[in-house]
Amino acid sequence: MKHILLIDDDASMRSLLTDYLSQHAFRVTGIGDSGHLPRILGSDPVDLVIVDLNLGHEDGLEIIRRLSTNSDAPAIIISGDRIEEADKVVGLELGAVDYITKPFGTREFLARVRASLRPRQAISSKRERRIYSFGDWVLNMKLRKLVLSGTTEVKLTAGEFNLLTAFLRSPRQVLSREQLLAASRVHDEEVFDRSIDVLILRLRRKLEADPSRPHLIKTERGAGYVFDADVTLTDRA
Numbered sequence: 001m002k003h004i005l006l007i008d009d010d011a012s013m014r015s016l017l018t019d020y021l022s023q024h025a026f027r028v029t030g031i032g033d034s035g036h037l038p039r040i041l042g043s044d045p046v047d048l049v050i051v052d053l054n055l056g057h058e059d060g061l062e063i064i065r066r067l068s069t070n071s072d073a074p075a076i077i078i079s080g081d082r083i084e085e086a087d088k089v090v091g092l093e094l095g096a097v098d099y100i101t102k103p104f105g106t107r108e109f110l111a112r113v114r115a116s117l118r119p120r121q122a123i124s125s126k127r128e129r130r131i132y133s134f135g136d137w138v139l140n141m142k143l144r145k146l147v148l149s150g151t152t153e154v155k156l157t158a159g160e161f162n163l164l165t166a167f168l169r170s171p172r173q174v175l176s177r178e179q180l181l182a183a184s185r186v187h188d189e190e191v192f193d194r195s196i197d198v199l200i201l202r203l204r205r206k207l208e209a210d211p212s213r214p215h216l217i218k219t220e221r222g223a224g225y226v227f228d229a230d231v232t233l234t235d236r237a
Helices: 011-022 037-043 060-070 085-093 106-117 158-169 177-184 194-207
Strands: 003-007 027-031 048-052 075-079 098-101 130-134 137-140 145-148 152-154 217-220 224-227 232-235
Touching (some): 003 011, 027 037, 060 085, 098 106, 158 194, 158 224, 177 224
Parallel strands (some): 003 027, 075 098
Antiparallel strands (some): 130 232, 137 145, 145 152
16 A cells, blocks of 8 residues: 655644545645654655645755755645745756646546556666766766765756766767656646756756756757767776
């Protein structure tokens, strides 16, 4: 039985969604804030986290940010008043797999939950063994781990990982924004043009010594971006 963690400070909404999901063969833990989040994640494996964006004294986006680095569980954002595109872009680029605006029907909500829990398309075993190296960096595809100088691990969100992978597969080639949008997509429903700008900025901050003067991810005016580095690919069992 899949375990869903629901974080919503509205007790009536939390009770409604908990009861509904429980009726459809899910085990649900409902909490009003993130205070117990580390304990729950550390003691009871969670398959999906649902976070309300406005939690009184907390911002749901900060919870999503922490989840993207501390947990592999997918996350869904629900929100009743922050429905602007900018909020959606930030939430999705922080690692959420879906963004649901209130009011929503319970059947649609259930369908989105099931879609978020659906296994991602399987990667071939050969691709899983791939190791990309560039400069002092190593990206392990199977472990989804980016390491600097063999010791320092740098956490990547799903979007950042997909974007970096797209660059590493086509080094020194100009990739259009449309190509990068398709490559960095972490779900199938909503993709925004500005999300690439956000991802590029975040990735530069993690890879570049001086993000304002990038040497790895360079902008080609009117064309897109190019990853300007020698990339080595190895396959390991």
